[in-house]
Amino acid sequence: MENAVTAERLHKKFGEVVAVREVSFKIRRGELYALLGPNGAGKTTTLKMLSTLLKPTSGDAYVMGYSVLREAEKVRRVIGVVPQELTADDELTGYQNVYLQARLYGYSDAEARERTRKALETVGLTESASRRASTYSGGMRRKLEIAMSLVHDPPVIFLDEPTLGLDVQSRRAMWELIRQFKKEGRSMILTTHYMEEAEALADRVGIIDHGMLKAEGSPEELKGMLKWDKVYVELYRDEDADALAKEMRLAGLEARVDSSQVVVSMQGEEVLRKVIGLLNGRRVKSINIVKPNLEEVFLEITGRRLREESFDAFKQRVFMRKVR
Amino acid sequence: MEETYVLWYREMRKWLGRKPVVIISLFSPIFWILLFGKSFNPLNIVPEGVGELGELVRAKIIELFGTQDYFTYVAAGMTVAFALFQASFAGASALFDRRLGYMDRLLVTPVKRESIFAAKVLASVTRVVLLTSLLVAVSYLAGLQLKADFTLLDLLLALLTVAFISLMFSSIFMLAGFVMDNPEGLFAIGNLVNTPLLFASSVLFPTDQMPFWLRFIAELNPLSYGADLVRHFLVAKPMEDPYIVLLLFGVVSVAVFATSAKVAVKLMEK
Numbered sequence: 001m002e003n004a005v006t007a008e009r010l011h012k013k014f015g016e017v018v019a020v021r022e023v024s025f026k027i028r029r030g031e032l033y034a035l036l037g038p039n040g041a042g043k044t045t046t047l048k049m050l051s052t053l054l055k056p057t058s059g060d061a062y063v064m065g066y067s068v069l070r071e072a073e074k075v076r077r078v079i080g081v082v083p084q085e086l087t088a089d090d091e092l093t094g095y096q097n098v099y100l101q102a103r104l105y106g107y108s109d110a111e112a113r114e115r116t117r118k119a120l121e122t123v124g125l126t127e128s129a130s131r132r133a134s135t136y137s138g139g140m141r142r143k144l145e146i147a148m149s150l151v152h153d154p155p156v157i158f159l160d161e162p163t164l165g166l167d168v169q170s171r172r173a174m175w176e177l178i179r180q181f182k183k184e185g186r187s188m189i190l191t192t193h194y195m196e197e198a199e200a201l202a203d204r205v206g207i208i209d210h211g212m213l214k215a216e217g218s219p220e221e222l223k224g225m226l227k228w229d230k231v232y233v234e235l236y237r238d239e240d241a242d243a244l245a246k247e248m249r250l251a252g253l254e255a256r257v258d259s260s261q262v263v264v265s266m267q268g269e270e271v272l273r274k275v276i277g278l279l280n281g282r283r284v285k286s287i288n289i290v291k292p293n294l295e296e297v298f299l300e301i302t303g304r305r306l307r308e309e310s311f312d313a314f315k316q317r318v319f320m321r322k323v324r
Numbered sequence: 325m326e327e328t329y330v331l332w333y334r335e336m337r338k339w340l341g342r343k344p345v346v347i348i349s350l351f352s353p354i355f356w357i358l359l360f361g362k363s364f365n366p367l368n369i370v371p372e373g374v375g376e377l378g379e380l381v382r383a384k385i386i387e388l389f390g391t392q393d394y395f396t397y398v399a400a401g402m403t404v405a406f407a408l409f410q411a412s413f414a415g416a417s418a419l420f421d422r423r424l425g426y427m428d429r430l431l432v433t434p435v436k437r438e439s440i441f442a443a444k445v446l447a448s449v450t451r452v453v454l455l456t457s458l459l460v461a462v463s464y465l466a467g468l469q470l471k472a473d474f475t476l477l478d479l480l481l482a483l484l485t486v487a488f489i490s491l492m493f494s495s496i497f498m499l500a501g502f503v504m505d506n507p508e509g510l511f512a513i514g515n516l517v518n519t520p521l522l523f524a525s526s527v528l529f530p531t532d533q534m535p536f537w538l539r540f541i542a543e544l545n546p547l548s549y550g551a552d553l554v555r556h557f558l559v560a561k562p563m564e565d566p567y568i569v570l571l572l573f574g575v576v577s578v579a580v581f582a583t584s585a586k587v588a589v590k591l592m593e594k
Contacts (some may be wrong), residue, residue, distance in 0.1 A: 015593075041581065049430050051429055052431075052432065053428055053432060053594065054594050055593070055594065073434050076432055076433055076434045077434050078399070079432065081428075081432040083425055083428055083429060084425075085424065085425030085428075086425070087424060087425035087426045087428065087429045088426075089334070089338070089426060091338045091341050091342075092334070092338070100330060100333075100334055101429075101433070103326075103327075103330040104327055104330055104331075104430070104433045104434075104435050105433060105434065106326065106434075148429070208552070214357070
């Protein structure tokens with residue numbers, strides 16, 4: 001039992017729609033694995049199956065050796081789930097929220113108090129513990145979610161878009177926390193559609209799109225799939241992009257058009273000089289040279305970009321909280 | 325048991341954190357009994373000073389209602405209608421916990437699914453029993469005539485009756501809260517059920533005075549049995565085999581609860 005998580009051909013259908021298609025992967029003990037993909041790719045559904053919230057249509061997964069299908073209750077004892085939603089109870093204080101959670105894991109009053117104190121200290125909410133959760137800022141709420149999820153000291157943690165909608169400062173703080181959990185030897189899966197996040201935190205990344213795991217490896221390995229830097233040329237007249245790309249291909253360059261920008265692969269020498277030579281007379285808005293990054297890898301593998309939504313969904317959730 | 329208690333505690337804590345709501349929820353039944361009980365009192369139609377006619381009407385009231393006055397009849401009966409009204413809001417807590425993600429948080433803990441359902445229903449029952457005690461106290465101050473040999477045991481038996489009514493209906497509405505996704509629909513169902521059940525029962529008027537078709541429905545209505553039991557315990561309205569009825573009532577309520585719990589657990593295992 002050396003793996004923290006083993007997913008074996010996990011498959012989930014909602015009616016006719018296949019949300020997750022025969023996904024298999026392994027997460028070693030102490031490893032941080034990031035599922036990277038756009039919204040609706042099947043990240044959350046995968047996480048819900050691993051955390052026993054959804055039953056797979058077929059396939060199975062093992063968390064610390066326990067089957068999510070047959071030993072759900074044992075799985076629940078070893079996992080901590082930090083959901084995408086802000087689930088803490090508005091009407092209770094931060095302390096009460098965490099304390100109740102501890103009691104639900106069967107700890108006695110005294111032990112639950114001690115664990116609550118520790119968990120709140122870990123995330124840095126000790127001073128706001130006696131305030132109602134409804135008075136917390138977005139960043140504090142996220143921290144409270146983490147405290148609630150970790151009060152039973154689980155060896156495996158699932159984080160579903162942990163920094164969605166957070167400002168830069170809160171995001172950094174969250175990354176620090178995640179790194180600390182890693183130092184403590186916990187195994188983690190994190191879903192995200194921020195490639196910087198996957199790059200900064202993950203030991204290995206699984207790229208998921210349309211419910212399928214398209215590629216897997218360390219960020220370096222994945223970036224190694226793209227050997228060359230790329231030049232992005234943006235013209236003032238979008239219509240000229242196709243003509244420019246054609247000329248470049250005639251000159252022996254590997255060029256294509258992506259959302260009205262000409263993208264040239266920097267393979268071989270003299271590419272940049274050739275590109276500039278071909279620009280003669282055209283009005284150029286910008287030229288960018290991009291090193292291989294996960295965004296580029298994602299584009300290469302799926303033909304799509306990652307960035308899409310981000311803030312709207314979060315706002316909607318905050319609004320939902322207020323409806324109560 | 326432990327986890328059921330912890331979840332029950334959460335519900336109660338939230339409820340007690342909303343004290344204005346606790347008070348406001350008593351307004352409606354109090355208005356009902358004051359308006360109906362006092363203004364629909366048949367004695368009102370007798371001009372003052374007509375002693376003989378007054379005595380006649382009074383005798384007729386005792387014959388029809390089995391209580392000293394109409395207010396006492398309605399006030400005792402309203403306890404079970406109040407239990408129904410309160411139960412019809414019970415499902416909201418499940419619905420909102422599901423929508424806001426708290427339910428998913430519970431479902432990834434090792435807590436038994438039965439406990440989640442049971443804690444919510446039991447919290448609803450607890451609230452109703454506490455509120456009904458207050459309602460009986462207010463009714464007493466407003467003129468409810470308790471029976472001559474009234475003891476604390478009678479009050480407890482009346483509250484037990486209310487608890488059974490609450491268990492039965494809270495279970496059903498809680499289940500609705502696990503099925504439905506929009507609060508409007510949930511409250512619409514509550515309204516749909518509440519008013520007909522109230523009128524087709526012995527809460528406001530004795531069933532013997534109803535047209536036969538309504539009487540048929542009213543005599544199947546659990547509210548009628550509940551109202552009769554409470555009246556028997558509080559104001560000594562005569563009734564056949566009250567303890568057997570109470571026992572059957574308990575059995576049926578627990579059966580409804582157990583069945584609802586089973587279905588709710590199925591719904592939680594997606």
